[in-house]
Amino acid sequence: MGQLTILGSGYAIPEEGHDNTHLYIQQGNHGVLVDCASNPIVQLRRASIDLDQVTDLILTHFHPDHVSGVPLLLMDLWLLGRKSPLHIYGLPHTIDRAQAMMNLYDWKKWPHFFPVMYNRLPEQEMGVVISSPDLKIYSSPVKHLIPTIGLRVEFIPEEKTLAYSCDTEPCPQVAKLATKVNVLIHEATGAGLGHSSALQAAQIARQAEAEQLILIHYSIQSAAETLASAREIFPGSLQLAEDFMKLSF
Ligand SMILES: [Zn+2]
Numbered sequence: 001m002g003q004l005t006i007l008g009s010g011y012a013i014p015e016e017g018h019d020n021t022h023l024y025i026q027q028g029n030h031g032v033l034v035d036c037a038s039n040p041i042v043q044l045r046r047a048s049i050d051l052d053q054v055t056d057l058i059l060t061h062f063h064p065d066h067v068s069g070v071p072l073l074l075m076d077l078w079l080l081g082r083k084s085p086l087h088i089y090g091l092p093h094t095i096d097r098a099q100a101m102m103n104l105y106d107w108k109k110w111p112h113f114f115p116v117m118y119n120r121l122p123e124q125e126m127g128v129v130i131s132s133p134d135l136k137i138y139s140s141p142v143k144h145l146i147p148t149i150g151l152r153v154e155f156i157p158e159e160k161t162l163a164y165s166c167d168t169e170p171c172p173q174v175a176k177l178a179t180k181v182n183v184l185i186h187e188a189t190g191a192g193l194g195h196s197s198a199l200q201a202a203q204i205a206r207q208a209e210a211e212q213l214i215l216i217h218y219s220i221q222s223a224a225e226t227l228a229s230a231r232e233i234f235p236g237s238l239q240l241a242e243d244f245m246k247l248s249f
Contacts, residue, residue, distance in 0.1 A: 001158065001248055001249065002025065002026065002027040002135070002153075002155035002158055002160065002248070002249035003025070003026045003027070003246060003247070003248055003249065004023060004024070004025055004162060004183075004246065004247045004249065005023065005024040005025075005026075005047045005049065005244065005245070005246050006023060006216070006241045006242065006243060006244065006245040006246075007019065007022045007023060007024055007033075007037075007040075007043040007044065007047060007243065007244075008020045008021050008022045008037055008038075008043065008243055009021060009216050009217070009218070009240070009241035009242055009243050009245070010217070010218070010219070010220070010243075011065075011189050011217045011218055011219050012063070012064075012065040012189075013219070014037070014038060014065075015219070015220050017243055018220055018242075018243060019037060019038055019039075019043060019243055020035075020037030020038055020065040020066070021035065021037070021065070021066070021187070021216050021217045021241075022034060022035040022036060022037050022040070022043070022066070022069075023035070023164065023185070024044065024047065024049055024054075025135075025137075025153060025162075026049070026053065027134055027135040027155055027249075028132065028133075028134040028135060029055065029132070030055050030056060030130065030132060030134075030135050031049070031050075031053035031054045031055050031056070032054075032055070032056040032057075032058060032130065032135075032137065033054055033056070033057045033058070033073075034057075034058045034060065034151065034164065035058070035059060035060055035066040035067065036057060036059070036066070036067060036068075036069040036070050036073050037065055037066060037067075037068060037069045038068065038069055039069065039072070040069040040072065040073040040076075041072070041073065041076045041077075043243075046244065047244055047246075051077060051080060051082070052082070052084065054077075054086070055084070055085075055086070055087065056086070056087045056088075056089065056130060057070075057073075057086060057087070057088045057089070058088075058089045058090065058129060058137070058139075058149075058151065059088065059089065059090035059094045059095070059098060060090070060094075060148055060149050060150075060151075060166040060167070061090075061091070061093075061094055061144060061146055061147060061148035061149070061166065061167065062090075062093065062094045062097045062098070062146060063145075063146065063167070066167075067094070067097075067098060067101075070088075070098055070101065070102070071101060071102060071105055071107075074086070074102065074107065074116065075105075075107075075110075077114065078110060078113055078114060082114045083114055084114060084115075085114060085115035085116070085117055086114065086115070086116050086117070087117045087119060088116060088117065088118050088119065089119045089121055089129050089130075089139075090119075090120070090121060090149075091120070091121055091123055091141070091147045091148075091149060092120045092121075092123075093146065093147040094147065095118050095119075095120050098118070099118060121139055121149065123141050123147065124140075124141075125140040125141070125173060125176065126138045126139075126140055126152070126176075126177075127139050127140070129151070133156065134155070134156050134157050135153070135154070135155065135156065136153070136154040136156060137151055137152070137153050137154075138151065138152045138154075138177070139151055139152075140152075140173040140174075140176065140177050141173060142165060142166055142167075142168035142171055142173050142174055143168050143169040143170075143171040143173070143194070144166070144167045144168050144169070144194045144195075145167075145193065145194040148166055148167055148168065149166060150163065150164060150165045150166045150168060150173060150174050150177050151163065151164045151166070151177065152177040152178070152181070155249040158249050160182050160249035161180070161181040161182050161183075161249075162181060162182065162183045162184075162185070162247075162249065163177045163178035163181045163183070163184045163185070163208075163210070164184075164185045164186075165177075165178075165184070165185065165186040165187050165196070165201070165204070166187065167187055167189070167194060167195060167217065168187065168194070168195070168196060169193070169194055169195065169196060169200075170196050170200040170201075170203065170204050174186070174204055174208075175204050175207045175208045176208075177208075178204065178205065178208035178210050179208050179209065180208070180209050180210070180211075181208065181210050181211065182210075182211050182212060182249065183210070183211065183212045183213075183214060183247060183249075184204070184205050184208060184210035184212070184213050184214070185214045185215075185216050185241065186201035186204060186205060186213060186214070186215060186216070187201065187215075187216055187217035187218075188201050188215040188216065188217065188218045188226050188230070189217050189218065189219075190219075190222065197226070197229070198215055198218070198226035198227065198229050198230035199229045199230055199232075199233060201213065201215055201230060202229075202230035202231075202232075202233035202234035202238070203233055203234075205234050205236070206233060206234050206235070210236065211236055211237070212236055212237040212238070213230070213234050213236060213237070213238045213239075214238075214239055214240070214241050214245075215227070215230065215238075215239070215240050215241060216240075216241040218240065218241075223240055226240070227239075227240060
């Protein structure tokens with residue numbers, strides 16, 4: 001059975017109980033962290049996730065609220081004695097900067113570091129990120145301030161699907177990623193350059209015929225009105241993401 005854990009549900013400014021948005025997907029032998037904010041080890045442990053099960057890290061884009069935890073995650077896994085490889089995925093724009101960030105720490109000189117494999121994803125719609133018999137993850141470029149990807153996750157034996165918009169203005173690429181998914185996780189920072197309001201997220205969810213919509217990357221001050229406006233548009237199940245919320249697939 002596949003499982004999604006919301007490790008953070010907040011927008012760029014984290015709030016008490018609402019860390020920066022990042023997610024964790026477990027399916028079979030794959031443990032996939034999607035973005036890596038603030039204190040990744042603390043959040044993963046609080047969510048009772050075995051750190052040795054984390055096999056992959058997808059970086060959606062190079063904004064601090066999505067990648068600033070990468071050096072700390074890598075250092076802490078190393079200090080904890082990790083030996084198994086970690087695969088890191090992202091667009092060339094993201095991976096180039098993630099590598100440059102790690103190089104500033106001179107991490108190549110740290111002895112006996114576990115293998116870290118960087119994978120540059122093509123800037124194309126429905127590019128394959130991970131493909132295994134029980135899990136497929138696709139990425140498409142979305143409409144944010146810098147190159148950014150949204151994701152579609154297929155839990156194959158369960159025939160269940162999940163999409164994640166990441167940070168984006170409403171765009172057809174997300175509607176396509178989310179076509180008839182069981183769950184769409186869509187950002188709801190607010191209408192404006194590079195972001196979406198809850199209402200716009202609901203329009204995309206309706207267009208994609210998603211079964212369930214979960215709003216993420218929101219400010220708790222605006223959460224209630226956010227939800228009310230989205231409900232007017234989207235007829236399906238709708239809720240706000242909360243830190244440590246778990247969904248089974
Ligand atoms: Zn962003």
